[in-house]
Amino acid sequence: MSTDNLELLDKIQYPEDLRQLPVEQLPELCAELRQDIVKELSVNPGHLASSLGVVELTVAMHYTLNTPYDRIVWDVGHQAYGHKILTGRKDQFYTNRKLGGIRPFPSPKESEYDTFTCGHASNSISVALGMAVAAHKNNEPDRHVVAVIGDGAMSGGLAFEGLNNVSSSPNDLLIILNDNDMSIDRAVGGMEKYLLNLDTNATYNRLRDRASKWLHSKGYLNDDRRKGLIRLNNAIKSALAHQQNIFEGMNIRYFGPFDGNDVVELVRILNQLKDMRGPKLLHLHTVKGKGYKPAEEAATIWHAPGKFDPDTGERLTGDTSQQPLRYQDVFGRTLVELAKQNPKIVGVTPAMPTGCSLDIMMHEMPDRAFDVGIAEGHAVTFSAGMAKDGLLPFCNIYSAFAQRAYDNIVHDAAILNLPLVLCFDRAGLVGEDGATHHGVLDIAALRPVPNLTLCSPMDECELRRMMYTAQLPDKGTVVIRYPRGRGVRRDDWQCALEEIPVGKGRCIREGDDVAVLSYGPIGNDVEKAIEQLKAEGCTTSVAHYDMRFCKPLDEELLQNIAAKFKRIITIEDAQRTGGFGSAVLEWMSDNDKPVKVVRMGIPDRFIEHGTVPELHHIAGIDVEAIKAEITKG
Ligand SMILES: Cc1ncc(C[n+]2csc(CCOP(=O)(O)OP(=O)(O)O)c2C)c(N)n1
Ligand SMILES: CC(=O)[C@@H](O)[C@H](O)COP(=O)(O)O
Numbered sequence: 269m270s271t272d273n274l275e276l277l278d279k280i281q282y283p284e285d286l287r288q289l290p291v292e293q294l295p296e297l298c299a300e301l302r303q304d305i306v307k308e309l310s311v312n313p314g315h316l317a318s319s320l321g322v323v324e325l326t327v328a329m330h331y332t333l334n335t336p337y338d339r340i341v342w343d344v345g346h347q348a349y350g351h352k353i354l355t356g357r358k359d360q361f362y363t364n365r366k367l368g369g370i371r372p373f374p375s376p377k378e379s380e381y382d383t384f385t386c387g388h389a390s391n392s393i394s395v396a397l398g399m400a401v402a403a404h405k406n407n408e409p410d411r412h413v414v415a416v417i418g419d420g421a422m423s424g425g426l427a428f429e430g431l432n433n434v435s436s437s438p439n440d441l442l443i444i445l446n447d448n449d450m451s452i453d454r455a456v457g458g459m460e461k462y463l464l465n466l467d468t469n470a471t472y473n474r475l476r477d478r479a480s481k482w483l484h485s486k487g488y489l490n491d492d493r494r495k496g497l498i499r500l501n502n503a504i505k506s507a508l509a510h511q512q513n514i515f516e517g518m519n520i521r522y523f524g525p526f527d528g529n530d531v532v533e534l535v536r537i538l539n540q541l542k543d544m545r546g547p548k549l550l551h552l553h554t555v556k557g558k559g560y561k562p563a564e565e566a567a568t569i570w571h572a573p574g575k576f577d578p579d580t581g582e583r584l585t586g587d588t589s590q591q592p593l594r595y596q597d598v599f600g601r602t603l604v605e606l607a608k609q610n611p612k613i614v615g616v617t618p619a620m621p622t623g624c625s626l627d628i629m630m631h632e633m634p635d636r637a638f639d640v641g642i643a644e645g646h647a648v649t650f651s652a653g654m655a656k657d658g659l660l661p662f663c664n665i666y667s668a669f670a671q672r673a674y675d676n677i678v679h680d681a682a683i684l685n686l687p688l689v690l691c692f693d694r695a696g697l698v699g700e701d702g703a704t705h706h707g708v709l710d711i712a713a714l715r716p717v718p719n720l721t722l723c724s725p726m727d728e729c730e731l732r733r734m735m736y737t738a739q740l741p742d743k744g745t746v747v748i749r750y751p752r753g754r755g756v757r758r759d760d761w762q763c764a765l766e767e768i769p770v771g772k773g774r775c776i777r778e779g780d781d782v783a784v785l786s787y788g789p790i791g792n793d794v795e796k797a798i799e800q801l802k803a804e805g806c807t808t809s810v811a812h813y814d815m816r817f818c819k820p821l822d823e824e825l826l827q828n829i830a831a832k833f834k835r836i837i838t839i840e841d842a843q844r845t846g847g848f849g850s851a852v853l854e855w856m857s858d859n860d861k862p863v864k865v866v867r868m869g870i871p872d873r874f875i876e877h878g879t880v881p882e883l884h885h886i887a888g889i890d891v892e893a894i895k896a897e898i899t900k901g
């Protein structure tokens with residue numbers, strides 16, 4: 269891939285510059301923009317394939333709309349790199365996702381062109397509807413509001429709630445459905461099949477397109493066109509009585525599907541649609557990874573491929589064969605092992621089979637593993653239903669996305685204490701995906717919920733033991749949290765599957781002066797800190813306990829610790845407020861223990877993006893911070 273000649277892109281800093289170009293030059297600009305994204309991401313990794321797929325749409329929207337006065341609301345925002353480059357951030361794009369650099373997803377904190385918080389899927393229709401209604405109420409009929417939502421994000425319940433509400437208040441919202449048949453993995457579900465069917469109904473599409481062209485030629489699309497539209501809609505509907513369009517059925521006018529990778533055609537369509545009054549949906553068909561062959565051919569891998577050689581398409585992952593497994597793979601492999609022994613076990617993921625490694629089970633036991641789409645709440649309640657009727661679901665959700673499923677956990681799982689295992693992957697600070705993706709609220713959110721058992725493994729073996737324990741009889745609803753990335757063991761991760769007594773911690777090392785109580789893999793950093801202090805000649809005698817369970821706490825162990833130490837330090841990779849340390853502090857206070865508890869955890873603010881070590885440092889939970897805290901006493 270040639271990466272030099274970006275003549276048109278070089279002239280553009282903001283959409284005003286883009287709007288100076290004649291429409292015939294837009295295909296060339298798209299080619300340059302695509303080239304720039306590929307070149308930048310090859311050395312500074314991020315979300316590649318989705319951004320490549322919407323290059324034409326991005327250019328066409330900024331060309332036809334008056335951004336930033338007009339509102340573009342991106343869904344997830346992982347596809348918005350072209351948008352960033354065209355809206356004043358071209359020169360900073362090399363800092364994308366880096367500490368102090370531009371944010372991983374659009375954010376109004378960063379640019380006036382970024383209209384809302386992005387990161388979690390399926391909110392765009394609700395947000396944009398709110399803005400469209402506000403424009404109406406604020407008497408700003410000229411403000412165009414556009415939601416851009418992918419077919420994957422359209423599978424989320426929030427998107428359906430938004431659609432359901434669209435026609436309830438007067439508004440001129442335009443929803444652009446970017447349909448590429450892909451989520452991160454293949455898009456799934458009834459809506460996906462429905463969209464595919466819409467794609468293939470040629471007669472209907474031809475008529476819709478002709479109708480819109482005819483209306484435009486008559487000037488109906490601009491002013492008083494409602495009557496004409498209704499008459500024409502009805503004529504089309506009766507001609508195609510068998511064809512019911514779900515969007516039209518909800519009073520959202522439907523247009524498409526059109527080729528979303530044809531920029532000239534997109535400009536024509538958007539110019540026609542943008543001034544049309546009332547809510548409408550434009551269905552575009554795009555190719556995920558468009559224009560970069562390796563990404564077109566393997567969109568899941570190229571969703572976020574890491575570093576790569578832009579010319580050959582070789583991914584530069586390095587040799588990982590000597591490294592410990594990722595926690596997600598320990599989960600995926602152990603689940604299959606357990607499922608072979610226990611026929612009741614099933615696996616559930618809301619749209620992250622590759623991300624959480626449930627794909628291992630999907631390949632080996634396809635009828636026992638379910639990808640339910642981007643639907644975290646449903647994933648939990650669906651699992652609860654299966655648990656109620658005799659199955660034993662392992663439902664794996666990224667901790668940050670599980671925030672979407674809070675009431676489902678409380679109402680549908682915990683109240684009946686159903687036998688269900690919630691595995692929270694990506695728990696803790698996740699790194700470059702930043703504030704929206706850090707899985708740091710789960711402990712504080714779930715600790716007050718009765719019946720739940722909350723635990724976190726210090727290493728891969730412990731994860732296996734916790735998974736084994738959770739599927740034994742009468743364990744109720746168990747939540748196991750573990751982080752993004754690799755474990756700490758090499759060849760010995762596959763320890764025997766043994767029960768851990770629920771609510772029992774363990775002593776990692778004895779000591780006399782101060783006790784550190786850790787929860788989860790951060791206990792390995794505690795060990796490093798203690799070893800380093802010893803090597804540096806520190807004489808403080810430090811005990812270390814891996815508490816394993818945040819709920820129930822190991823009260824016997826806490827009694828012993830309180831009897832021996834005047835000062836203890838707790839540490840967790842999660843929000844400090846209300847977390848594991850708070851649980852220990854409450855216990856000490858409730859039991860009148862005269863012990864000073866120092867809680868190490870993430871302070872009460874949102875942590876942005878950077879590498880995990882950088883963020884642990886900023887949050888004050890890295891090895892250096894642990895050493896400093898130990899030696900303070
Ligand atoms: C609530 C939530 N769940 C899961 C994710 C992870 N996720 C990010 S992008 C994505 C796929 C989105 O598919 P689609 O909307 O079709 O966009 P595409 O990548 O195909 O352009 C998923 C599952 C998320 N960001 N938010
Ligand atoms: C945009 C999004 O939400 C996902 O693509 C997320 O970035 C995946 O994170 P992992 O890389 O940790 O699977």
Ligand SMILES: [Mg+2]
Pocket residue numbers: 418419420421446447448449450451455
């Ligand atoms: Mg998609």
